[in-house]
Every structure is written in C-alpha cells, then in structure tokens.
Amino acid sequence: xxxxxxxxxxxxxxxxxxxxxxxxxxxxxxxxxxxxxxxxxxxxxxxxxxxxxxxxxxxxxxxxxxxxxxxxxxxxxxxxxxxxxxxxxxxxxxxxxxxxxxxxxxxxxxxxxxxxxxxxxxxxxxxxxxxxxxxxxxxxxxxxxxxxxxxxxxxxxxxxxxxxxxxxxxxxxxxxxxxxxxxxxxxxxxxxxxxxxxxxxxxxxxxxxxxxxxxxxxxxxxxxxxxxxxxxxxxxxxxxxxxxxxxxxxxxxxxxxxxxxxxxxxxxxxxxxxxxxxxxxxxxxxxxxxxxxxxxxxxxxxxxxxxxxxxxxxxxxxxxxxxxxxxxxxxxxxxxxxxxxxxxxxxxxxxxxxxxxxxxxxxxxxxxxxxxxxxxxxxxxxx
Amino acid sequence: xxxxxxxxxxxxxxxxxxxxxxxxxxxxxxxxxxxxxxxxxxxxxxxxxxxxxxxxxxxxxxxxxxxxxxxxxxxxxxxxxxxxxxxxxxxxxxxxxxxxxxxxxxxxxxxxxxxxxxxxxxxxxxxxxxxxxxxxxxxxxxxxxxxxxxxxxxxxxxxxxxxxxxxxxxxxxxxxxxxxxxxxxxxxxxxxxxxxxxxxxxxxxxxxxxxxxxxxxxxxxxxxxxxxxxxxxxxxxxxxxxxxxxxxxxxxxxxxxxxxxxxxxxxxxxxxxxxxxxxxxxxxxxxxxxxx
Numbered sequence: 001x002x003x004x005x006x007x008x009x010x011x012x013x014x015x016x017x018x019x020x021x022x023x024x025x026x027x028x029x030x031x032x033x034x035x036x037x038x039x040x041x042x043x044x045x046x047x048x049x050x051x052x053x054x055x056x057x058x059x060x061x062x063x064x065x066x067x068x069x070x071x072x073x074x075x076x077x078x079x080x081x082x083x084x085x086x087x088x089x090x091x092x093x094x095x096x097x098x099x100x101x102x103x104x105x106x107x108x109x110x111x112x113x114x115x116x117x118x119x120x121x122x123x124x125x126x127x128x129x130x131x132x133x134x135x136x137x138x139x140x141x142x143x144x145x146x147x148x149x150x151x152x153x154x155x156x157x158x159x160x161x162x163x164x165x166x167x168x169x170x171x172x173x174x175x176x177x178x179x180x181x182x183x184x185x186x187x188x189x190x191x192x193x194x195x196x197x198x199x200x201x202x203x204x205x206x207x208x209x210x211x212x213x214x215x216x217x218x219x220x221x222x223x224x225x226x227x228x229x230x231x232x233x234x235x236x237x238x239x240x241x242x243x244x245x246x247x248x249x250x251x252x253x254x255x256x257x258x259x260x261x262x263x264x265x266x267x268x269x270x271x272x273x274x275x276x277x278x279x280x281x282x283x284x285x286x287x288x289x290x291x292x293x294x295x296x297x298x299x300x301x302x303x304x305x306x307x308x309x310x311x312x313x314x315x316x317x318x319x320x321x322x323x324x325x326x327x328x329x330x331x332x333x334x335x336x337x338x339x340x341x342x343x344x345x346x347x348x349x350x351x352x353x354x355x356x357x358x359x360x361x362x363x364x365x366x367x368x369x370x371x372x373x374x375x376x377x378x379x380x381x382x383x
Numbered sequence: 384x385x386x387x388x389x390x391x392x393x394x395x396x397x398x399x400x401x402x403x404x405x406x407x408x409x410x411x412x413x414x415x416x417x418x419x420x421x422x423x424x425x426x427x428x429x430x431x432x433x434x435x436x437x438x439x440x441x442x443x444x445x446x447x448x449x450x451x452x453x454x455x456x457x458x459x460x461x462x463x464x465x466x467x468x469x470x471x472x473x474x475x476x477x478x479x480x481x482x483x484x485x486x487x488x489x490x491x492x493x494x495x496x497x498x499x500x501x502x503x504x505x506x507x508x509x510x511x512x513x514x515x516x517x518x519x520x521x522x523x524x525x526x527x528x529x530x531x532x533x534x535x536x537x538x539x540x541x542x543x544x545x546x547x548x549x550x551x552x553x554x555x556x557x558x559x560x561x562x563x564x565x566x567x568x569x570x571x572x573x574x575x576x577x578x579x580x581x582x583x584x585x586x587x588x589x590x591x592x593x594x595x596x597x598x599x600x601x602x603x604x605x606x607x608x609x610x611x612x613x614x615x616x617x618x619x620x621x622x623x624x625x626x627x628x629x630x631x632x633x634x635x636x637x638x639x640x641x642x643x644x645x646x647x648x649x650x651x652x653x654x655x656x657x658x659x660x661x662x663x664x665x666x667x668x669x670x671x672x673x674x675x
Contacts (some may be wrong), residue, residue: 049662055438057441057442058445058571059574060574062574062635063634066574068515078437080437081438081439081442082442082486082506083486083503085485085487085488107438109437137660221670256402258441259573260571260574261571261576262574317428317430329634335429
C-alpha cells in the first residue's frame, strides 16, 4: 500500500454526503419514496437522480418493480446483456409504469469498432433493436460501451453519427461507459465538449482512486454527469461503507448497483437513505488503507519484464485466491494447471517494480510452496 | 512468511475434477476444411471476464462461471473472414445451462447439438457438459454457417458424447408451458437469497401467466429450513413441515408450495390463473419420483 493512496483514503473520510433537496419531475409513485433519498443533478442534462441506481442485469422483473417503487428511478441495461433478454424483460416491466417514473439507459458495444467504416450502420441498427426490445421510442441515456482511450472519445465521425441519431429522437442524452483507463477517458470527455454523462468504475480499491477523484470533479465542474459503477469491488465485507465512500464525492450523481436479491436491495437502500458513514464504516475505510492489497491491476507489459517470463497477473490472482479469499484449494487448482517451472522463481531480486507495491518475489515463493504441497493436504472448495 | 492452514481432504469432500483446461479445449476443436485455427488463444477468469465482455460478465458470474477460452478460425482464402469460438466453462452442467437458457430466445432455429443448441443470424450457441459455447462470425454465407455447425457438432461430442439437459427440466409440467421458457436460476431464486437455486418454466392459461418451479436442496432438513424462512417472510405463522402451504410473498405474490423430501415444488398464482395448482404439484412430484 503506497503512502499517497493511504493518505487519500484517510482524507476522503472528511467529505460529506452532498445532500440535496428531494426531486421534482418524477411521477407520484416515486415522489413519496424519493423524499428521503438524496437527489443530485446529472450534470447539465436537466435530470435529477436519486443517489442509488439499479444495474438491471441480474435483477428479476419483480425486483426491478420493487426498486422503482422504492424510489430507485434510474435503470441501466445494455444491448448485449444476456443476448438481449435483459432489455426484453425491462420492456415488459416498464410498460407498467408511467414514462416519467424512470430514467432508462442502455449501451451499445463500441470499443475500437468505432474506427471501422461500418460502425455507424451497426450502431444505429443495434440501437433500433434495443428500442424495440424496451418497447420505447427513445431512451434517456445512450452510452458508447467499453470506451478506454481518449482517441475513442474524441472521434469526430462518431460524435456526428450520435448527433444525427439524437436529432431523430432515439435518445435524449449521450455518454461513454468505461471501466479501464478511466481518468484518461473522463478527461477526454471533458475536452470533447460533446458527451453529457460518464458511467465509470469508481471504488475504494482502485489504485488510482485519487486521480479518479480529480477527474470526476473536473467532469462535474464542466457540467458532465458522472454515474459510478463497480462500486463494490473489494467492499463485500462492508457494502455500506463501500457505497457511502463513493457517494461522498459530490461529483458523483448516483451509484449504479447490480442487484439480484431483495436483501441486497434493502441493504443498498438503507445505505443510500443514510449516506453519512457511521463510526464502524469509517473505521473499515481507514483499515482498508492498512490492509494487504490483493487486487492486481493487470498492467500491460508486466509479464514481459519478468526475467523468467512468468504469468505475473495470473500468479497474483492465485495469490488472491489463497490469501485474500482464504481458498488455497482454488488457488492450487489453477497453479497445477499452469505448468510452471519446478522452482517457480530463481531470481535473487525481482526485475519488476509493481505499481501496486506488491512484493512479487515473496508472493510467488509462497505460491511455490502451495504448488509443492500434495493436493490431498489442501482444502478444496465445495460447489 | 505467512503460513496457511493445511487441512486433510475428507474422502467425502467433492473436488474439482474433469475441468477442461484451455489447452484441452483447443485440442478438442476440430480441423475444418478451408479454415485454420489461430495461434492466439485467450483465456479469461472470473476477475478478468469483464475485459472481454464488459458488464455482461455479471450474468455469467451469477451462473458460477469459471473460465472462458477463445480463439478464431481464420479462412484460408480470406484472412479477414473468421469464426470465433468462445467456450465458457461453468462449475456444473446445470450452471452452464443456467446462462445458456438465460440468453436463449424462443424465436430462433434450434439445432440438435450438445444438450441443446440454436442458430440466430450468424451466431451459434450450445450447451454440453459444463460448457456454454458461442460460435460467431460476421458472414452470413451458407458455407461459413455450415463450417460453424460442423465445428459445434464435433466439439460438443468431445465435451460430452451423451449430452442432455438437466433432468429436472423434464419434471416441470409440459401442458401450457411457454416454448423454451425453462430456466435454471443458480442463485437468489425469485430474488430471495434463502431460496438459492431452482428450475422454473413459464406457463399461460388463457390471458394469465404463471410459473412452476422445483428447488432441489441437500436434504429434507434444508428444505424445511428454506420453507421456514419463506413462511417468516410471508408472515405466515404455520410450522414448516412436509406438505402444502399457501404463501403470500410480499414481492412475488401468492403461490402454492409443497415440501416433499429434499424438494420444494411450487406454482405461482399472482395473476390468479384458472388452473389446478394441486394437480400441477402432483405432476411434478410424480416426475421427481420417477427420476430418483
């Protein structure tokens, strides 16, 4: 754990929850429910969202309805989710609600495909299919999905295509969705003067959370709405603390939570209704600064720098299974399949300076010990 | 240096076996005339699957996804023409079926490949063993589709020479079932964490729809514990026991459930369909008895 990240987490505890007045503009079904949940403006879109939103991929139809009735008005899906079945499900559910009762976002897979000639045609075709599935003439937000570089964000032909489709009424607002290289993508979105919403992975475990915080603030200050996803990463031991930590940032309009059970929905709602951290949650967040970090960032070129050409990112994952998840059996299963050298690491010192601060040699030697342990002496997971 | 506890493996402890490695799966992929397998093979695990399929990964994780291996077949005459094969390995055949059925649309061309397969546009999906396989191309040329079918057929035979869908699916009532609506939900059935997993299908009786489901537990004790949690949620004071109960689920509406041995069988009645729920329960009970 590097010192600057530890200090960032500690300083982040000084933030507040950014409460705002209850929303206007939702149907009466939600108005009562959102009275108690804080609401924030989604940049300059004119939309105000409760600080909790629903990622619908793993939700049942009745769970989506329950979330809507409890004031979670923003629902997120994507064209590719379960080969379209998720949008079809939402299309049936949303028919039961007034149009002003929800804010619906979907995404079209983009990535580097936007540089291909046929991309505009494919995008438009898929968006039309999404609208048919959702049984809607338009969505509130359309995202370009899997955006990871500034070049993708700043691609002018794509912006022109999107503007044309917006004029046709297929969507109200346009955004980019990113879960890699997020600070660069956010900074490019600010520069573009085109995108209105950003959906970005943001959580307490990110090694570059401090840089993310600055980028999010910049986006907020220029009128771009930012919705946080992957909020729970590493926060499963204290979901409330993980969610509240994200919501402390006033540049975050709402946190998008995947939800597959009513218990989970209730837990998330309780955290959103009382977004200020309690003592135990603050303690948990402080302790994360001191915890051993198990999450490899999968930096490009890492394994190439290893003199033994070991698959470093895979080995760090196996280390996480053994010592983070406390599941040595699972770790051993993967190690045994890897066909590693007899003695995994010979190097007197490691040639790699890990940006996450991992002591790679130490961790690999511990995995070597696991590798050499007979299978029958290691507990295996039960499925 | 940290130490970790080493525990003796009990004879009864299940362990992961016969889990195909990426290398094995690539070896199983057949040679196909006019095509060559790419040298580049990628694999993804639960932590990295999102790098390949973005947020769609969560649906796979909910079905106990373990590992995905992917490579392309490149056309010998046109290197820009490819067929991608992505093989998703899950914990059990039921889990593979979970995601396969979850993504399946009823309005596609079904194929006799693996336990079940289908073709939609230029995308072929099938399930066999603990694998869910997607084979895709960007061409709609008939010869390319034929190549995909050939790859799928041969691969499925390698994965499981006697493929079948989970037996429990066959225990759901047939009459009134909406075509291809059978599903396996691997966790949080009906949104309730205490119900864990279940097989279900959707039905129609006139304008009304309903669902029939089977939950398989480890034993009668677990089934009764599950029922106790459900009765508590429904504010029903009855004592959990084998037999039939009417439950008013605050989220999913009214339903009839019956605990029989290690199974909980049920029919949802939220829409008040004109059906004989008792009869449906009996049908499922008999079917389960037949496969025991």
